[in-house]
Amino acid sequence: MQEIDLIIVGAGPVGLYAAFYAGMRGLSVAIIESAEVAGGQPQNLYPEKLIYDIAGLPAVTGADLTRNLLEQLAQIPHRLFLGEAVQKLEKTSTGFTITTDQAVRKAKAVLLTTGAGLLTPRKLGVTGEEALEVSGKLSYFITSLQAFKGEKVAVFGGGDSALDWALMLEKVASEVHLIHRRTSFRAHEHTVRRLEDSSIQLHTPYTLSEFTEKGVQLQKVKSDLLTELSVDKILVNYGFLTNQLDLIEGLEVTRNGRVTANRQMRSNIEGLYVAGDASDYEGKVPLMSVGFGEAVLAINAMTQVLTLDHAIRKGHSSSIF
Ligand SMILES: Cc1cc2nc3c(=O)[nH]c(=O)nc-3n(C[C@H](O)[C@H](O)[C@H](O)COP(=O)(O)OP(=O)(O)OC[C@H]3O[C@@H](n4cnc5c(N)ncnc54)[C@H](O)[C@@H]3O)c2cc1C
Structure with a gap:
C-alpha cells in the first residue's frame, strides 16, 4: 500500500479547497467522503440557496460553489474516494493508518474536514410532524x-438559515410567513434589514402549538393567545443535531464535540490537523470563509513539518503554482 502525504477526511467545501491548496503546495493528496457526492452541507442541504459571504463571489448557490470548488480541484493531481466512510485512524511511526468501511489506507498526515459529522435536523417535536414530513408538506431544508x-x-x-430561506422563498411562493419564538432575530444585520423591507409576514414571539387541517396553529409565547395560519407548506429551520464519529483515541474535543485546534489548526495529536466546522478554538465562527483560511493554515503548517522543501514563508503567493 503506497503511503501518500495527506489524506483529507470529508469532501465538504473546506475539504475540497484544502485538497486543492495541498496540491498547490506540492503534497500528494487523497480525499475520502462518506456521501456519494462531494460538497458537504452547501451541496446536500442548500444547493439552491444563495450564499453571499464568500470572498470574490457576490452571490453563489450551494451547488454552483461545489461545482467551482471541484473545477479548482481538478487543476491538481488528486484522488477522490466517494461513498467511503472513515471509521478509524491510528497513529503509526510514519503517519497514520486510515480504516474506512472499504479499505485501509496510509498517509503521513491527516486533515479532518468532517464538518458537523452526520447531520440530523432538529425537529419541532409536535404530534403529526413525521406524517407531514412523509407527505412532503413539511421539510427541514430545500x-x-x-x-x-x-x-x-x-x-x-430565527437564525440566518431561516431568514435566508424565507427571503429566497419570497421570490417564488405566493405568501411567506416567518414564525420565531423571540422578537429579535439571530441573523446578520444586513439579512434582518432585507427581511424588514420584504413582504414576508412576521409572527413573533410565536411557536407552533399544533398542525391543523389548513396549516398551523400558533401560540403567542407566555400567553394563551392562539392564531390560525392557512399554509400549504412548512419549512423548519431549528438547526441540526450533529453526530461526530469517534475516529481516534486520545483526540481532544470541546464540549460541542468539535476538535480542539491550535493556531496552526493542529489537534493535540501530532500530524493530525482539522479545519472547517469540525474545528474549535476561542472565537471560532463556523463559516466557509473562515474554514478556507483554516485549511490554508493547516496545509502550510503540515507542509513544513513534512519537510518537503516547502518552507512556510513560500506560501505567500499562488504564483508558485
Ligand atoms: C442551511 C444552511 C445555510 C448556511 N449558509 C451559509 C452561508 O450562507 N455562508 C457560510 O459561510 N456558511 C453557511 N452555512 C455553514 C456552512 O455550510 C458550513 O460552515 C460549511 O459547510 C462547513 O464546511 P466543512 O467542509 O467544514 O463541513 P461540511 O460541509 O459539513 O462537510 C463535511 C463533509 O465530511 C463528510 N464526512 C463526515 N464524517 C465523515 C467520515 N467519517 N468519513 C468520510 N466523510 C465524512 C460529510 O459527509 C460531509 O460531506 C450554512 C449552513 C446551513 C446548514
Whole structure:
C-alpha cells in the first residue's frame, strides 16, 4: 500500500479547497467522503440557496460553489474516494493508518474536514410532524425552490438559515410567513434589514402549538393567545443535531464535540490537523470563509513539518503554482 502525504477526511467545501491548496503546495493528496457526492452541507442541504459571504463571489448557490470548488480541484493531481466512510485512524511511526468501511489506507498526515459529522435536523417535536414530513408538506431544508412555487409557506426559525430561506422563498411562493419564538432575530444585520423591507409576514414571539387541517396553529409565547395560519407548506429551520464519529483515541474535543485546534489548526495529536466546522478554538465562527483560511493554515503548517522543501514563508503567493 503506497503511503501518500495527506489524506483529507470529508469532501465538504473546506475539504475540497484544502485538497486543492495541498496540491498547490506540492503534497500528494487523497480525499475520502462518506456521501456519494462531494460538497458537504452547501451541496446536500442548500444547493439552491444563495450564499453571499464568500470572498470574490457576490452571490453563489450551494451547488454552483461545489461545482467551482471541484473545477479548482481538478487543476491538481488528486484522488477522490466517494461513498467511503472513515471509521478509524491510528497513529503509526510514519503517519497514520486510515480504516474506512472499504479499505485501509496510509498517509503521513491527516486533515479532518468532517464538518458537523452526520447531520440530523432538529425537529419541532409536535404530534403529526413525521406524517407531514412523509407527505412532503413539511421539510427541514430545500433542495428545489420550484417545489414551493405559488404556495403559501410557513418558515419556523430565527437564525440566518431561516431568514435566508424565507427571503429566497419570497421570490417564488405566493405568501411567506416567518414564525420565531423571540422578537429579535439571530441573523446578520444586513439579512434582518432585507427581511424588514420584504413582504414576508412576521409572527413573533410565536411557536407552533399544533398542525391543523389548513396549516398551523400558533401560540403567542407566555400567553394563551392562539392564531390560525392557512399554509400549504412548512419549512423548519431549528438547526441540526450533529453526530461526530469517534475516529481516534486520545483526540481532544470541546464540549460541542468539535476538535480542539491550535493556531496552526493542529489537534493535540501530532500530524493530525482539522479545519472547517469540525474545528474549535476561542472565537471560532463556523463559516466557509473562515474554514478556507483554516485549511490554508493547516496545509502550510503540515507542509513544513513534512519537510518537503516547502518552507512556510513560500506560501505567500499562488504564483508558485
Ligand atoms: C442551511 C444552511 C445555510 C448556511 N449558509 C451559509 C452561508 O450562507 N455562508 C457560510 O459561510 N456558511 C453557511 N452555512 C455553514 C456552512 O455550510 C458550513 O460552515 C460549511 O459547510 C462547513 O464546511 P466543512 O467542509 O467544514 O463541513 P461540511 O460541509 O459539513 O462537510 C463535511 C463533509 O465530511 C463528510 N464526512 C463526515 N464524517 C465523515 C467520515 N467519517 N468519513 C468520510 N466523510 C465524512 C460529510 O459527509 C460531509 O460531506 C450554512 C449552513 C446551513 C446548514
